[in-house]
Amino acid sequence: MTLTETPAPAGTPFTRRTRRDGPTSTGRAGAISVRQLVAALPGALRKLDPRQMWRNPVMLIVEVGAALTTLLAICEPFLGGPARSGGSAVPPTFTAAIAAWLWLTVVFANLAESVAEGRGKAQADSLRQTRTSTSATRLDSYDPATDPSAEQSPAHPVSSADLLPGDTVIVVAGELVPGDGDIVWGIASIDESAITGESAPVVRESGGDRSAVTGGTRVLSDRIVMRITSKPGETFVDKMIALVEGASRQKTPNELALNILLAGLSIVFVVVTLTLNPIAGYSGAAVSVPVLVALLVCLIPTTIGALLSAIGIAGMDRLVQHNVLALSGRAVEAAGDVTILLLDKTGTITYGNRQAREFTAVTGVDAAELMDAAARSSLGDPTPEGKSIVDLAHGLGFRHGDTEIGEVIPFTAQTRMSGLDQPDGSSIRKGAGSAVTKWVQERGSIDDAVLRELDDCVARISELGGTPLVVAAGRESGARRILGVVYLKDIVKAGLAERFAELRSMGIRTIMVTGDNPLTAKTIAAEAGVDDFLAEATPVEKLALIRREQEGGNLVAMTGDGTNDAPALAQADVGVAMNTGTSAAKEAGNMVDLDSDPTKLIDIVRIGKQLLITRGALTTFSIANDLAKYFAIIPAMFAGVFPGLAVLNVMQLHSPASAILSAIIFNAIIIVLLIPLALRGVRYRPGPASSILSRNLLIYGVGGVIAPFIGIKIVDLVVALIPGF
Template structure:
């Protein structure tokens, strides 16, 4: 047993490299080769049945293989539809059917492999470390913790609710919230960023992640996750695709593809009974080839890869989606809720001017404002103290009195001084309400205050109202502080692009309506919610959802958790509290609120890619019919020769060429499925028209060209 102050540092952990995946681009041959073992492992029927389309192809490949083995003992391959076929025909069909299944698995394996490097790096952070659990920790008095004892144990033995102490040089043993202290922490193992970050208790930056390293000071952490269920564990499972659940749209498309496949199986099985009356019976290899060309194998092979790649594109931007459903929902979002500070504006508002009301001196207002901000850690609070110092204000020693922190509910902060007097600063309505708890404010004071608020708000500034209260309970408004806020460059253009996508943007701020209106107009947002409380935000989300909209928002605090949970897409900041990260369905490891816009773009790209490749697959099948149907029956029904528009060499080469093309096109489309169709902000009708033109028309033309070129090569083989 040791005391908290005697805890020794753990052994220095291994250095972690930057784990972000390589920038997106074309799939290399090396990536395809590396993914091949995984593709062969997926041939297990217990895995294949989850993809009904490719499972049917695998069954067809197995039947054709068995027939190819048996044919030498049965007198060789039989004629099909009256046309002779070469001895190698059935073997060739079997080989290319197996390659079709392998190529389909290869697409999924490549998509999963792109997250494997990141998962391997993250596993290094899961090595068991020494934890120092505090016995009998009293959260009400950290001073008691200094005399408490700690027990050394493995981090794997920690349970939910345990309290541990971590000092400089040690790894954080598990996910948790800081309940005491402040420290500089290296989170490069998680975020990939080498710059340390500050984490402290009592705010929205109190969450720490297991496997990160404390660089300075000492913190006391309450564990908020069970072993095996940490943030890193979930990241590993998700980036590898092990816990990826199919989205509703993906499930619906899978059901549709399975239904079409079953219909085509029935159609294929009825061909011989019907054709038998005309002595045009079709051999089993040709029937299987026909079936594989009829069913939507292209999209069936790539569907899973498209979903995994969508999540991977988020990981490339350091956003972790807790489910594929969240990525898909991002593509359907119609409302974006964006905080003003840090998202639309830079968030480092600076004090520029003290404006006293009539009867109050600048010195009195400046002193009150500075005293209320001495213990304010925000950039705004520090700028108020700096502005007062420039004007000659000095305060020696620590501030005596009780600090009143800012909260989203009160929307003001301040200090209660030892002499019984009080100082408050914050939103105008909140401060006025505080003053009027003692006596109604004079009408002339409110009128003058309103004029000044309107003046500051009219130029896009944020007015902070300052008030004081005497020991006898009398309270009065002293004046205002002008905080200058700057809208980020290029943000208006991004909102214009969102509007082109059909997405409405709503700015959420605690500022008064006039300031909010000015900033909203400058930034180009569609609407705003001023003087917003957490309850207001939650009510707004519910109201929009009741109107049929899908809502996305960001948040980092415990008070954002209800709204994050209610939103269809809730992006929690990694710097935020554990409650916020648990409530959201995405976590931004860089804690950049503007990334919500990128999340929506990636979601839309996922939906467009899936739609484009589905269109291509269906159009692709149409062309294959013209290759394989005439070849099957041209010997018995010469009139069908008119459908042989590609002028293929022979029925056997036509069927073989169609099967080969069907396999090769899957490999050719893997880069597009992984990279995604290029997305340009536009109306849905415009995007649909463009995709029909490119992927619909392209899906019809490509097989005609591809099958004809393959036929020219196949015809060089003796017997074809």
């Protein structure tokens, strides 16, 4: 016989709230204002220091060229004025104008990086407020066996700056957590809004994967005993501040490779430029140094050289806006190349709070008896599953009254069941079918018909994607018997099938990892729309799965929050640890999700792909727009000696001097115009690589050719209005 209650509408118990504001809110990604540019200007000027510029070889060449032309501009009045270039006269202010715009080119390049860095400072300032030195109550000695709550342990107040790893402290309601650590006793409501921007408090408790607490958060209720795990100045908040300010950002392998390519191209064009004047001299077309510098700056890929660092910083900043901290730039890029996504079932695929849906009694047992036993054994069960059993029973008429509960038997991984020993000598157990069956058989046997009926019921619930909870009862001195099964329903999150289909279109295969039996795992996997699943997964099996996929040439991402997830998080190319997880998990991963939302892996992959596509798109644009500069400068340099080159002046530029200056001005201005795109990122649309490449070449390749022709012509019309040009 089955007792069931009409369930609440789907999603009712699982109302989710979207965070609208908080310390990470930065407005529209990529949008910049004049105020931001002005605020970033001092930082851009400081970056003119050659000791900083050497990290960007392309822009270092531009800076050297700017310094050289500035020196020539100062010396020209004493050397008889500017020299003719390529057989054409140039205005007296030509060299000074070239020098000025070369300096602006370098400043604009630094401005892009400075703006990108500045976008994280608001987050860093908010975090820094949580790092204030606070007082802490440190225990002189602590024995968890004799005094777990530290009620009798001697303690004295100290500064949080004096706490060392291994120190044990007491934190009560209203106090700030003095440092990163793990709760060793107690349970409390914690306000983490200063870290996550989420106003809703969270519950942290000892003995599980939700025992980690972060320095700077505030205890709102109760009292906890915690053990410090961080050194002074090395707390999680300190790491976050360094990360969002970009102080410890490392260049990724792809970024280093692109830097080497750009440096190589720059060296080649330096050699070409240095040899150009001696060769041209044989034809009587000697070229002045300012014109050679202008040619070099227009030849080398200055646009991508100026924006490359900003693109990388902005990629990490976009993760910060999603409340994800990437502990390395390498992780962000790896996310863009991920081909395998491992997702834990509980909390990721499903909501994680399994809900009781029905009681099914075996033959010979009244359904009311099963309901009563399951409800009584769950009265002292603090888990969401236990509470849902009591709620379902109450809805069906169960009333506990004032009867004493008895001794609650907690669930353990070893026994795989929990229960209740009542004052009248009777016992109730509920848990995994094999564990409860073994408990019953310790005092006798089970009828074969009951076993078959039980197996059929367990199989039916498993096929539905639920979790069967077998209930049994007996007296201490008497036999024990199976009463029936409680159906716990795993609720699959809405919209996941569509998101997984989107990942599939990106070429990413999704694998659900769960400790459930294969039948349950198969049902949930089919409902959620994942490509594959790993059932009855242990930490060793998770690690082995990741290694197998990596050996096959795949990049793997996974999420986790427990100590048992640490080996797999460390092995994965992208390991996203939940902020609510253990310290071991956060240390093992290369990203930390402050909101502890495992489905955010999908957003992380999208941001990683967006970073790679943005870099590729702007590199394509940078190389393509050099073509127009060649058509502007080459004819201008030699048209006076070789009139036939005038046919290449397709833009009909006003004069050789205005053509060269217009190309340099456009080269500088385009950097500023592309800063918002570098910060916002190129929009990523799922599709095959060939489609993405075609779109990139069509928009940024063709666009990179057309835009400079238009831009240089417009600038030339303005420059032509200046006397002498």
